[in-house]
Amino acid sequence: MTGLYIHVPICIARCRYCDFYKLTPNEWDNIDLFIQCLETELQRLPKEFLPDTVFIGGGTPTALAPEKLSDFFEAIKRTITLSCVVEFSSEANPGTLTPEKLSIMREGGVNRVSIGVQSFNDKALRLLGRIHEADQAVEGFQMLRDAGFDNVNIDLIQSIPGMTQADVLADARMAINLDPEHLSYYNLIYEPGTPMTHDRDAGRIIPPGDDEEADNYFAVKALLEDSGYGHYEISNFCRPDRECLHNLIYWQGGEYFGCGPSAHSHWNGARYGNVRDLQGYCDQLLKNENPFGELERLGTEAKARERLVTGLRLTEGVDLSAFERLSGTSVDELCGPVIDDLIEEGLLQREGNRLALTADALFISNSVFSELV
Ligand SMILES: C[S@@+](CC[C@H](N)C(=O)[O-])C[C@H]1O[C@@H](n2cnc3c(N)ncnc32)[C@H](O)[C@@H]1O
Ligand code: SF4
Known part of the structure; x- marks a missing residue:
């Protein structure tokens, strides 16, 4: 199996913990240029590349306005042969979903959506700097079902400062009640340079200790397993046969292309990383040159x-x-x-x-x- 990852480097606002490469609309409003350059990058992929999985991540793909989202999927369809694709995922932020966008995604071929819920606790969502409240996440999930998506992942984050084990388990129960096919349960990572890391270093927030985090992790694992979710990867759980096939390619050492700024590729034994700079990415592609910022060929x-x-x-x-x-x-x-x-x-x-x-x-x-x- 081979995969195609596409990075959409736009978010409505920066979450306080997140280090993924993205710009906000007031920093970059030329979505047309991004789509034009992405199409050039996709055209440059080897003609024999027939992905089995596609994953649109970010950033926030659903931050694009409907007409731009439609142009984005058209650009993919024009350049990539999708006939072998068995899983076509897109990430989505609950604060950006509309039935119109979801219908464009379905027409574009998306058959699996990963929704970034993080927590159903409004206080925790504010601490994380999310643009939505818990109710919107529940509505967003329902919107996905109404749009016909029958393969949905919910992203949750555990060990958010201030949450007790009862709060953490309440989050997991809320997620189970929605009955998604897949659940990703990440431990909060304090990425260098993010506002949450500054807050932690300045003592304004106090993360739970290692023992408490481990207790929470195993309590959530037991609850999800009792509810019929298989634990198949350190942070990932799913209903039978609902593993994320795209991520399995990464974990099994398979080959994939990553397109868009900051995306990584693993092809023919080499690793490539695109520049983590949207303008620099576009400049390279406008010259019809590779946007690779690094190249690594690991020894055996x-x-x-x-x-x-x-x-x-x-x-x-x-x-x-x-x-x-x-x-x-x-x-x-x-x-x-x-x-x-x-x-x-x-x-x-x-x-x-x-x-x-x-x-x-x-x-x-x-x-x-x-x-x-
Ligand atoms: C690209 S985002 C998902 C889509 C969308 N941008 C959103 O946030 O709703 C990917 C996921 O990575 C996780 N994530 C990002 N930064 C993290 C961090 N520092 N620690 C733990 N999880 C993180 C979040 O759970 C998030 O849902
Ligand atoms: S977690 Fe998602 S919405 Fe928040 S900044 Fe990161 S990519 Fe954007």
Whole structure:
């Protein structure tokens, strides 16, 4: 399977925790130029590229006005052969949804929507700097169903300062009551330079401690599993057979193109990263030149280690025969003694042909991965 990611670098306002590349409408109002340059970038992709999945992310794709959203999807249709696409996702912010936009998305081929709810707690939403309240998220979800979307993900963030475990579980219950097919449950990350990180560093907000965060994570996991959601990736849960196929390509070390400013690609064994600057991106494409800001060709060992840690994000773990076939080396040749130690410490488990994180390691996966890269 191969995937296409398209980054829409526009948001109505900046959330206080978010480090994704985006501009607000008062910083950039030339959506036509962005769409024109995106179309040029899509035209430059190899002719043989037939994606199985498409993921429109951002930023906020649904921040575009209806006529621009329509131009955006037309540009994709004109340039990309979509006949093999089985999953076509778009992100959506509840503060930007209208039935008209959703109908344009469906006509554009979107068959899965990921809605950024974050929390159903208005106080938490204000702290995060979201543009919507909880009621709008519920209405937005209903709007998705009314528009005919039968594959919907809800994004939630846990460990928001000020939320008790009862609040966190109330959020999870609200989400379960809406009955989405998929739930992403992220731990709040304090990205360098964001307003929330400044607030934390200045002592204006106090994040929960590690133990409290871990307790919340396992309480939410148990609640979602009891409600019929399978836990398939560290932060992701779904109904049977509703895994996000596009993200599985990333986690399984597959190949994809990323278009739009700041998007990354992995193709023919090389990694590319587009410039994180909308004007710079457009300038390059107006000259019909690549918008790549970086190019990395990992050596065989580094590539194998990366494949191992991304694969371990999946709760089913890594298929060791497939790993050896694709990487040209076995995990034992790569880092056998470290793996033995991690098994001894109860952080990894080896069963038959699979190596996986143990349940205890799920919440401290980054420290396990740092031993393996
Ligand atoms: C591009 S946004 C989703 C669509 C839309 N922009 C929105 O926010 O509604 C992707 C998701 O990343 C998550 N996210 C972004 N920054 C994060 C952070 N610092 N910590 C945890 N999750 C974060 C949020 O859950 C968000 O829904
Ligand atoms: S979380 Fe979503 S809406 Fe908020 S700034 Fe980031 S990309 Fe934009």
